[in-house]
Amino acid sequence: MQLDDQLLRYFGTTDIAAIPPATLQDAAARMRVDLGLERDKGRRFALWTLLYLLGAAPDLDVAFPDPADREAARDFMDLAAASEEE
Template sequence: MDLDALFLHFFATEDPSTLTQEDFSLGVERLRLGFELEREEGRKFALWTLLDGLGHAPLPADAFAKQPQLKAAAEEYLKAAFHLGRFGDPDE
C-alpha cells in the first residue's frame, strides 16, 4: 500500500500538514470505516498500522478478535514500535 495514496483516499490530500483538525477527524473516521469494512487481511493490517501511527488504532484484541494471526502480528508491531521509540534504531 502506498502511504500517499492512502492519505489521498481517506483524507483527500497527499500532504497531511494541510489538514485542518476537522478534516483530520473526518479522514480518521473514513479510515476507521475502511478498516472495519476491509476483508483482505494484508490490507486490513496496513490500515490498522496507519490508524496506530495516527494515534487512533483500536487495541489488537479488539481490532483482530476473530483473526488470531493478525492479533499476534499487531502485538509484535506494537512491541517493536515501543522498542524503537524508547531505544532508537540499533543500526544508527
C-alpha cells in the first residue's frame, strides 16, 4: 500500500497541504469505514497510521483486536512523537 496511492484515492491529490479541511474530514470518515471493513492486517495498519497522522484514528482497542497489532501501533505513535521532537 503506497502513501501516494492512498492520498489519491481518498483526497484526489498527493499534495496533502492542498487539501481543504472539509475534504480531510470527509475522506477521514471514508477511511474509518474502510478500516472497519478491511481484513488484511497490513492494509488495516496502513489505513490506521494515515488516520493517526491526520488526527482521526480510532482508539487502538477498536482498531486492533490483536494485542501485537496494538503494540505495533503504539511503537508507531512513539516514533511519530519522537520525530516531532527533533
